[in-house]
Amino acid sequence: MAKAKVAVNGYGTIGKRVADAVRAQDDMEVVGISKTKPNYEAAVAHQMGYDIYCPAENIGAFEKAGMPAAGSIEEMLEKSDLVVDCTPGGVGEKNKPMYEKIGLKAIWQGGESHPIAGFSFNAASNYEEAVGRDLTRVVSCNTTGLCRVITPIDRKLGIKKVRAAITRRAVDPNDIKKGPVNAIVLHPVKIPSHHGPDVQSVLSHINITTTALVVPTTLMHLHTVNMDVNTDCTAEDVKEIFSSQSRIRFIGDGITSTAEIIEVARDIGRPRNDMWENCVWTESITVTEKEIYFFMAIHQESITIPENVDAIRAMMELESDGMKSIEKTNKSLGM
Amino acid sequence: MAKAKVAVNGYGTIGKRVADAVRAQDDMEVVGISKTKPNYEAAVAHQMGYDIYCPAENIGAFEKAGMPAAGSIEEMLEKSDLVVDCTPGGVGEKNKPMYEKIGLKAIWQGGESHPIAGFSFNAASNYEEAVGRDLTRVVSCNTTGLCRVITPIDRKLGIKKVRAAITRRAVDPNDIKKGPVNAIVLHPVKIPSHHGPDVQSVLSHINITTTALVVPTTLMHLHTVNMDVNTDCTAEDVKEIFSSQSRIRFIGDGITSTAEIIEVARDIGRPRNDMWENCVWTESITVTEKEIYFFMAIHQESITIPENVDAIRAMMELESDGMKSIEKTNKSLGM
Numbered sequence: 001m002a003k004a005k006v007a008v009n010g011y012g013t014i015g016k017r018v019a020d021a022v023r024a025q026d027d028m029e030v031v032g033i034s035k036t037k038p039n040y041e042a043a044v045a046h047q048m049g050y051d052i053y054c055p056a057e058n059i060g061a062f063e064k065a066g067m068p069a070a071g072s073i074e075e076m077l078e079k080s081d082l083v084v085d086c087t088p089g090g091v092g093e094k095n096k097p098m099y100e101k102i103g104l105k106a107i108w109q110g111g112e113s114h115p116i117a118g119f120s121f122n123a124a125s126n127y128e129e130a131v132g133r134d135l136t137r138v139v140s141c142n143t144t145g146l147c148r149v150i151t152p153i154d155r156k157l158g159i160k161k162v163r164a165a166i167t168r169r170a171v172d173p174n175d176i177k178k179g180p181v182n183a184i185v186l187h188p189v190k191i192p193s194h195h196g197p198d199v200q201s202v203l204s205h206i207n208i209t210t211t212a213l214v215v216p217t218t219l220m221h222l223h224t225v226n227m228d229v230n231t232d233c234t235a236e237d238v239k240e241i242f243s244s245q246s247r248i249r250f251i252g253d254g255i256t257s258t259a260e261i262i263e264v265a266r267d268i269g270r271p272r273n274d275m276w277e278n279c280v281w282t283e284s285i286t287v288t289e290k291e292i293y294f295f296m297a298i299h300q301e302s303i304t305i306p307e308n309v310d311a312i313r314a315m316m317e318l319e320s321d322g323m324k325s326i327e328k329t330n331k332s333l334g335m
Numbered sequence: 336m337a338k339a340k341v342a343v344n345g346y347g348t349i350g351k352r353v354a355d356a357v358r359a360q361d362d363m364e365v366v367g368i369s370k371t372k373p374n375y376e377a378a379v380a381h382q383m384g385y386d387i388y389c390p391a392e393n394i395g396a397f398e399k400a401g402m403p404a405a406g407s408i409e410e411m412l413e414k415s416d417l418v419v420d421c422t423p424g425g426v427g428e429k430n431k432p433m434y435e436k437i438g439l440k441a442i443w444q445g446g447e448s449h450p451i452a453g454f455s456f457n458a459a460s461n462y463e464e465a466v467g468r469d470l471t472r473v474v475s476c477n478t479t480g481l482c483r484v485i486t487p488i489d490r491k492l493g494i495k496k497v498r499a500a501i502t503r504r505a506v507d508p509n510d511i512k513k514g515p516v517n518a519i520v521l522h523p524v525k526i527p528s529h530h531g532p533d534v535q536s537v538l539s540h541i542n543i544t545t546t547a548l549v550v551p552t553t554l555m556h557l558h559t560v561n562m563d564v565n566t567d568c569t570a571e572d573v574k575e576i577f578s579s580q581s582r583i584r585f586i587g588d589g590i591t592s593t594a595e596i597i598e599v600a601r602d603i604g605r606p607r608n609d610m611w612e613n614c615v616w617t618e619s620i621t622v623t624e625k626e627i628y629f630f631m632a633i634h635q636e637s638i639t640i641p642e643n644v645d646a647i648r649a650m651m652e653l654e655s656d657g658m659k660s661i662e663k664t665n666k667s668l669g670m
Contacts, residue, residue: 165500165559167519167548183594184502184550184557184632191621191628211559211628213502215519215550222519224500224546224559259518286526293526293546297519 004028004316007053007080007104009073009095011035011045013172014109015086017305019050020271022084024332025309027318032076038065051076077104082316084308085109092116105133107311109304110140110198120201122147123310123329124245127322130314138307142166142212142221143198145278145298148248149225150199150206152241153292158230160290162208165224166195169258172301173218185214220258220275221298228291235285238292242280246330247306249277251297258297265299274302276335306333339363339651342388342415342439344408344430346370346380348507349444350421352640354385355606357419359667360644362653367411373400386411412439417651419643420444427451440468442646444639445475445533455536457482458645458664459580462657465649473642477501477547477556478533480613480633483583484560485534485541487576488627493565495625497543500559501530504593507636508553520549555593555610556633563626570620573627577615581665582641584612586632593632600634609637611670641668 004027008019011033022030032051035042038061045052046067053076054062054069062069070076077083077098082105085092089111096116099106106117114120117135121127125147130136139147146164153159168187171178187193193212200206242248255261265273279297286293309329310322319325329335339362343354346368357365367386370377373396380387381402388411389397389404397404405411412418412433417440420427424446431451434441441452449455452470456462460482465471474482481499488494503522506513522528528547535541577583590596600608614632621628644664645657654660664670 163498163561165546167502167550169519180552180592180594182552183554183592184504184552185592185594186557186616186619186630187591189591189616189618189630191619191630209623209628211500211630213557213559213630215502215552217515217517217519217551219518222521222548224548226498256522256524257515257518257520259515259520281521281524283524284521284526288544291544293544295521295524295526295546295548 001027001318004312004318005031005079005081006312007031007076007083008033009083009085010087011041012086012088013301014304016041016045017272017274017302018084018086018308021305021309021333022312025329026332028312028316031080032070034073034076038062038067042067074098077102080104082107082312084312105315106135107308107315108137110138110143112137114201121307121311122151122202123307123322123326124148124247125151125202127310127314127325128320130311131320132317133315136311136315138304138311139198139202141298141300141303142195142223143202144304144307145223145296146195146199147202148245148278149242149280149296150203152245153227153229153238154203154206156241157233159206160228160230162206163226164195164208164210166193166210166212167222167224168212168214169217169219169221169300170214171218180214180216182216187212187214217258219262221300222258223296223298225296226291226293230290232290233287235287238285238287239282246326246335247277249279250282251279252282261297272301274305275299276302276306276333278303306330306335336362336653339647339653340366340414340416341647342366342411342418343368344418344420345422346376347421347423348636349639351376351380352607352609352637353419353421353643356640356644356668357647360664361667363647363651366415367405369408369411373397373402377402409433412437415439417441417647419647440650441470442643442650443472445473445478447472449536456642456646457486457537458642458657458661459483459582460486460537462645462649462660463655465646466655467652468650471646471650473639473646474533474537476633476635476638477530477558478537479639479642480558480631481530481534482537483580483613484577484615484631485538487580488562488564488573489538489541491576492568494541495563495565497541498561499530499543499545501528501545501547502557502559503547503549504552504554504556504635505549506553515549515551517551522547522549552593554597556635557593558631558633560631561626561628565625567625568622570622573620573622574617581661581670582612584614585617586614587617596632607636609640610634611637611641611668613638641665641670
């Protein structure tokens, strides 16, 4: 089977990781990545051997900066079977006509809203529905994290209600412009936060309320999750359900923080210290009267990356079985 | 009526605020404050005209540092009717025999455990039970904050269950030794945190589960509170209940963070930018199917201060009506 030709439009936090992850697969390849300006991230992409495409008017600037572009963004798209749009939230919407014009399959990220594709994706929840699709939205990091724990619990125990208090990292590690530096910020003040409805864009039958705070840290988000379920169960049952999920990682060994999880990612040689799995603290799993509690950490920069790979595989009909795609993606990334 | 003579044993974050608050009352006075060493806080206390008492063996050191002590801690206690123990958590326990020996009434802070006094205090919840008592423990900042919102809701609507996700400030603003600087720390990993059981030390009939995280900020704690109640109600009903509580302050006007609340405290001239009230975001109050949600911020350094004053007033039988004591304390502090 010919490899799927993938364009990565936008090469920031998500785009660079999607490009590397696609490169690691044997059934797909990166046609190129796009960058608007020849900045330090473009320089690294050039060093890593990616073909860089840019807006036609900036080709001279890239030439001058010593990282000649392979062509315009339109040229990149024309060579491709599918584009993964990793541009900043809201920009993806503007790119849609360009993809439609050349009949290109397209994946957007969670920064865009559900209607852009009419279908929101999480590998563990609805892989099969993505098979052969032209347009898909991979939900955001927090929503991905929630879907990964909600789906298996719902299938085994039946979920009545989910309540999740999300404590968000303020900015990504490379962001030098924003804060907060010393405050807890309600984001938003109104309840629920957008994450609950966003989970429902994947799992429409789930009753969920989420709240969100922003705190001065860059490493990971932290979810305090509470679920009312229909079936009597123990903490051991919940652990068993989670242990069947290859993208849920148990945290123990005295780790009490996001900083120590990232140190583990560094120690085990993960690229960019990425932690693709939901990190659930085993000891935090608590059950009282059909009510489950646990803490989980979500690495905002990387958790949706395997989902993007799976979405490509489904849309390109390279694999019809979600479990097999998840396994293949995990293995190729070294998970 | 003679003023109650109050010793403040320990002059750190809580002790200095208790001393100032007692000083602001017309029915009680500060006999003195205790300090172990002549550090910068002792120097300020000396400037502010407090009589400083210290361990007998350190009297020379205070003399030498230009802030002569008025005597030993035992001498301070012997001149007093009541001691407010504001020593670090765990030290108060060791001081108990010294207080008992001279038959002194004593108040401890939330850093000690409930059995030290056999009675845990919150003015809005159980003032009347403190009247005439010899030993009382004023519960910690987070527990005080929770009791202040739980009691009025429980009295009006009946509480079935409380769930509170507490996001804690890492350290107080003057702490230069500890962190975290860039991490979210589970504190503890196990669920529930100690706050739930601590609320039950005041309100034994309340079904409550709490969780706690520590984040890199110094200003305030932030509670995401969820309550199942027995009675149908609206967000307006909850607001009305809260507005009847003088120690609940509504937050609005576009404020979305703890930093802006502290800026308000600075702007309105609060001593040390203290915010003695629970700060509840009006817009966050949400009710769906007998389930209430809201965000509240708790100023860890100051929220228990009015409660200490009320506890003194009850124990010394200066006022038998809790509402009247609360009103008197609030007015004297300028709340």
